[in-house]
Amino acid sequence: MKEVVLSEQRVKELEAIYEKLQQEYEKVAGILNFSCSGCPDNCCDSYFLHHTYAEWAHLWQGIRQLEPKRQQTLIARAKSYLEQCERDLAVGQRPQIMCPLNEEGLCALYEHRLLVCRTHGVPATMTRPDGQILRFPGCFRCQDIVDVQYDQEQPPHVERTVLLRKLALLENELLENKRHLMPKVKITIAEMLVKGPPAIPRLHCEKK
Numbered sequence: 001m002k003e004v005v006l007s008e009q010r011v012k013e014l015e016a017i018y019e020k021l022q023q024e025y026e027k028v029a030g031i032l033n034f035s036c037s038g039c040p041d042n043c044c045d046s047y048f049l050h051h052t053y054a055e056w057a058h059l060w061q062g063i064r065q066l067e068p069k070r071q072q073t074l075i076a077r078a079k080s081y082l083e084q085c086e087r088d089l090a091v092g093q094r095p096q097i098m099c100p101l102n103e104e105g106l107c108a109l110y111e112h113r114l115l116v117c118r119t120h121g122v123p124a125t126m127t128r129p130d131g132q133i134l135r136f137p138g139c140f141r142c143q144d145i146v147d148v149q150y151d152q153e154q155p156p157h158v159e160r161t162v163l164l165r166k167l168a169l170l171e172n173e174l175l176e177n178k179r180h181l182m183p184k185v186k187i188t189i190a191e192m193l194v195k196g197p198p199a200i201p202r203l204h205c206e207k208k
């Protein structure tokens with residue numbers, strides 16, 4: 001196995017995608033007059049799966065900047081998260097457990113948080129490669145605003161397609177254009193912590 005490492009250039013590319021998504025998010029949030037302030041909930045307990053080695057590697061760049069003791073604490077928390085998760089999934093329940101990186105309401109790795117953490121909240125759309133349009137209604141609070149203001153109309157939303165395509169492209173380049181040959185990523189942040197930095201199998205032609 002070899003570790004998947006993001007070069008400085010790829011970090012810049014990934015951060016540019018994050019930044020653009022955030023700008024789009026803020027634009028829509030502004031139109032809707034929506035913000036997280038005063039929210040009684042915290043969506044860091046939502047069960048999300050993540051799909052790229054690029055984001056996984058970026059998260060680990062953040063983890064490695066922490067003191068070893070702090071890293072161990074977060075990993076230990078991630079292990080308990082996964083145990084609870086397993087119990088919930090075994091009885092057919094969607095887990096709702098606080099992310100191991102959330103400390104008293106704040107993200108311990110804010111600069112390295114994942115795309116979903118940056119985009120959950122306002123409505124969004126995405127067109128899949130087969131042409132199917134996926135619509136995300138936003139969080140429950142935002143849906144309340146949308147219901148009052150937009151009735152049957154399509155509300156303002158973030159169009160994620162172009163940016164997600166850029167991320168897919170970056171991912172493929174990171175995997176040396178062999179994304180299709182690599183094991184699929186479909187994991188929680190807790191799994192990213194427990195599994196360690198991302199690694200991929202060496203291809204046959206790379207073996208000595």
Ligand code: SF4
Pocket residue numbers: 035036037039040041042043044120121139140141142
């Ligand atoms: S995204 Fe929605 S549910 Fe999550 S903290 Fe913000 S307002 Fe609350």
Ligand code: SF4
Pocket residue numbers: 043044045099100101102103106107108109110113114117189
């Ligand atoms: S990584 Fe940070 S922002 Fe994302 S769910 Fe965890 S605590 Fe929340």
